[in-house]
Amino acid sequence: MEFAGIGPGPLAAMQLADMGATVLRIERREAADLGVKRPLQFNLPLRNRSAIALDLKDPQSIELVLELIGSSDILLEGFRPGVMERLGLGPKVCLARNPRIVYGRITGWGQDGPLAHAAGHDINYISLNGVLHAIGRAGQAPTPPLALVGDFGGGAMFLAMGVLAALLHSRASGEGQVVDAAIVEGAASLATTFYGLSAAGQWSGERGTNILDSGAPHYDCYECSDARWISIGPIETRFHADLLARLGLDAERVGAANDVARWPQARAAFAEVFKTRTQAQWCELLEGSDVCFAPVLSFDEAPQHPHLKARGSFVEVDGVMQPAPAPRFSATPSSKPTSPEAASGIDAMAAWAEQIDLERWRTVVERP
Numbered sequence: 001m002e003f004a005g006i007g008p009g010p011l012a013a014m015q016l017a018d019m020g021a022t023v024l025r026i027e028r029r030e031a032a033d034l035g036v037k038r039p040l041q042f043n044l045p046l047r048n049r050s051a052i053a054l055d056l057k058d059p060q061s062i063e064l065v066l067e068l069i070g071s072s073d074i075l076l077e078g079f080r081p082g083v084m085e086r087l088g089l090g091p092k093v094c095l096a097r098n099p100r101i102v103y104g105r106i107t108g109w110g111q112d113g114p115l116a117h118a119a120g121h122d123i124n125y126i127s128l129n130g131v132l133h134a135i136g137r138a139g140q141a142p143t144p145p146l147a148l149v150g151d152f153g154g155g156a157m158f159l160a161m162g163v164l165a166a167l168l169h170s171r172a173s174g175e176g177q178v179v180d181a182a183i184v185e186g187a188a189s190l191a192t193t194f195y196g197l198s199a200a201g202q203w204s205g206e207r208g209t210n211i212l213d214s215g216a217p218h219y220d221c222y223e224c225s226d227a228r229w230i231s232i233g234p235i236e237t238r239f240h241a242d243l244l245a246r247l248g249l250d251a252e253r254v255g256a257a258n259d260v261a262r263w264p265q266a267r268a269a270f271a272e273v274f275k276t277r278t279q280a281q282w283c284e285l286l287e288g289s290d291v292c293f294a295p296v297l298s299f300d301e302a303p304q305h306p307h308l309k310a311r312g313s314f315v316e317v318d319g320v321m322q323p324a325p326a327p328r329f330s331a332t333p334s335s336k337p338t339s340p341e342a343a344s345g346i347d348a349m350a351a352w353a354e355q356i357d358l359e360r361w362r363t364v365v366e367r368p
Contacts, residue, residue, distance in 0.1 A: 001026060001069065001074070001076070002049070002075075003076065003077040003079070004028065004051070005077070005078035005079065006078075007078070007156075008151045008152060008181075009076055009077070009106050009159070010046055011152050011156035012106065012157075014044075016164075017048035018325035018334050019325065020335075023049040025050070025051035026052060026065065030055070040340050041340060042320060044322050044340065050341055051344065052345075052365050054364070054365070056089075057087075061364055062088050062089065066097050067361075068356065069094050071352050072101060072352075073170070074102045075101055075102070076163070077103075077104070077106075078106045078107065081107060098176065100174055101176040102166040103177070103179065104163040104166075104179045104181065105178060105179065108121070108125045108183045108184060110185065123150075125184040126145075126149050126150045126154070126184075129184050130188070130195075131188070132144065134194065134205075137214055149190070150184075153187065154186030158185075159181040162179040215263070216257070217264075217266040218232060218235065218240055218270070222271055222275075225276060226280075233292040235292075239290050239292055242289065243292075247270075253265070254270075282295070283295050312324055317336065318339045320339070345366045346359075346365050349361075
């Protein structure tokens with residue numbers, strides 16, 4: 001069961017649904033500000049599941065939810081701390097109804113602590129945990145990345161992983177539990193390698209001066225003659241040597257990959273060479289080699305790349321191109337996604353039909 005929200009909660013529910021879980025989304029009947037407005041067919045994180053709309057201030061609706069919880073494996077919610085408790089659907093109530101249920105909670109700051117009840121967004125969470133400070137060009141302000149780092153990487157993925165781990169425990173022991181997924185902590189966990197490098201004195205606190213943050217000339221993007229871009233990343237010695245050979249650059253002129261003093265000189269050389277050909281020409285020369293190369297493609301272009309087309313990495317569903325379910329399973333492959341669905345009537349609860357009397361709840365679900 002998923003309580004409708006924005007950001008990481010829906011994406012975590014999508015991941016579970018993509019992998020075969022039957023997910024029912026519970027929407028509030030009253031209008032809510034759920035962020036960016038777009039037609040339902042383009043709200044792709046809502047794919048692969050049904051939904052019902054309920055008045056969560058109505059005791060009958062709460063009782064229906066509790067009946068559904070009694071037959072559910074996982075509950076996902078992304079409200080501020082205390083909201084579910086005020087609705088009468090907090091962990092204690094739900095675990096009393098179903099001791100095996102995994103109660104997944106996703107917030108920015110966590111369920112407790114001085115900031116627990118403060119509003120925030122991806123940019124704030126990755127500011128507090130040190131991640132945003134490290135992202136950006138040398139001498140420039142921090143650069144807010146896409147919400148992949150906080151909401152979706154540090155939030156949705158950790159929530160999905162956490163509830164699946166808890167589900168294994170529940171099925172082995174009969175004991176459910178609460179999974180408190182905080183974006184600020186998940187994104188910090190993603191940065192564990194960089195915390196280690198920093199502690200070892202191998203990562204500068206100055207943005208854009210390190211090997212993986214655009215500081216190294218051989219780990220960056222370069223403009224081509226047609227104003228399009230390519231990326232290179234040969235951090236290993238032999239890959240770096242291969243790149244120089246294919247570009248016709250003198251190793252003595254560019255210097256070794258770890259020769260920080262000569263990075264400005266190497267960057268100028270790379271920029272000059274990459275400007276001599278179009279992106280397509282560089283793809284013809286470098287793609288598929290060991291120089292760690294790829295063209296920088298847009299969201300519109302990526303699904304058409306031969307590698308991604310060959311693997312079926314994207315699928316078109318009702319005219320909307322979108323990423324296919326990932327990861328891949330050899331024994332239980334994921335099905336092609338279905339389009340996002342609006343909240344509907346009693347039939348949306350069909351998966352629970354053997355456990356509860358659907359007809360009893362028809363008026364609660366279908367009332368205007």
